[in-house]
Amino acid sequence: MNDSNHTFKEKLIFGIAGSVIFLLIWTGAGYLLTIHPDFQHFAGFHPKATFKALYHLLFDDLFWNSVLASLNRIIVGLCFSLVLGIPIGMLIGFYKLIWQITYFPIQFLRMISPLSWMPIAILVFASFDSSIYFLITVACVWPILLNTAQGVNRVNKDFINMAINQGATDWQLLTKIILPSALPYMIIGLRLALGIAWVILVPAEFLGVSSGLGYSINDARDTLEYDRLLAIVFAIGCLGLMLDSLVQFVEKRCYLKFMAKPG
């Protein structure tokens, strides 16, 4: 108990120290940028101006609509990825033949930047929103699929034999042994996917939609509101951090429950 308190205190102190250093570098970089008279109009990049703009954003309905629009796209994209990635990943993890057949196509597709699909997505899908769902899905399906496959592949064979010996049907093997065993891996996949989705989101929203955080950044650039621009960038970072912490929290709980501890 004492030990965990200690590490919590350490975490807090180092976290604050890191944030202060980050702010100092930001201030210094902002100062160096605007020292030149030609760049005076970039004064909005200073932390002070940014935080002021951020404060205004908090009371701006348009900003919250952008956040909701972006979160909605992330969630829909991730849901498609889960619906595709988990069953396919389970098949690949379970049947060695399918793993061998799909190995090269999957590694090949995985290495293509999802944004390369952008022109094709716009041609194929009627709405910009569907194109964004598609881009996020194409980016996120791989970590979910591959981690699920690994989780299923690593199921303790003794657990399977034990369950068969106890009279389990194939369906029970799947739901009582394989799924719970692979769940921590699926959640790791989900966490990786969420990070990728959040990164892909902003460029995907440059696509032509008229809502979302990526769109707001573009909009702020067009209206030369650099303080607002950086405030949105800052908000994107904060939201991403929050989403990741949420999944990390679930991941930890899940690890405690579903993974055998050594010893």
Next chain:
Amino acid sequence: MAKIQTLNLNYTAQNNNNVSENILEDVNFTINKGEFIVLLGESGCGKSTLLNTLSGLQKPTSGQVLIDGENLKGPDSSISLIFQKSTLLPWLSVKENIAFGCKIRKDFENLDDRVAQYIEMIGLHNHRNSYPHELSVGMAKRVDIARALVGGPDILLLDEPFAPLDLYTRRKLQDELIYIWQESGMTCVFVTHNIESAIVLGQRIIIMSNNPGKIDSILDVPLEYPRRHSHQLFDKLKRKLLKKFGMAFHL
């Protein structure tokens, strides 16, 4: 409560170099109802394969396993298997792990009472809601045993279950196992490479030879339970077995 017979069991498997190896060759024996049999042999002599075949998990390449005269076709809930490594599911508590087999067989009659009774028997009442990672190796093994027994099997197969345990825990659990066997009247087949365990537990010891796995001989152990290491006959049998292995494998 059930008689086990094997008829010319053979098992062939491909090794890493794609050469087929005879793991079991012409295995024939009969185990009487309610008997406690030990399968003794060196590591890798096919005794685990033989046990898996008796459980129906593994199909023999040729030959048959007869349970009370009937051909064993696959896993059967009346045959319960305990593995060397604990196979408690980490996401279930002690209570839920013990009930696991009964629940998947939809055997719900008085399940809570039966589970509680076995938790009492293995002395883990205070740990009934604990998770496997909170248990010692010996406790986990007791839960494995309780899960295997709660469905009331006719045959209990044990694959070196006490090998990972320290000497004290092993001796204690061996005594407990004998007590459970005497109370229940099950037929037990216990696989081990430990000569002392074999003499402590078995009414008869089936000695297996290596490469391919064959029945070398069968040894009677005419000693009363609980057996003590200090007994004269115990020592005699131990020497006999040591000598046998020394001769059989040119050690």
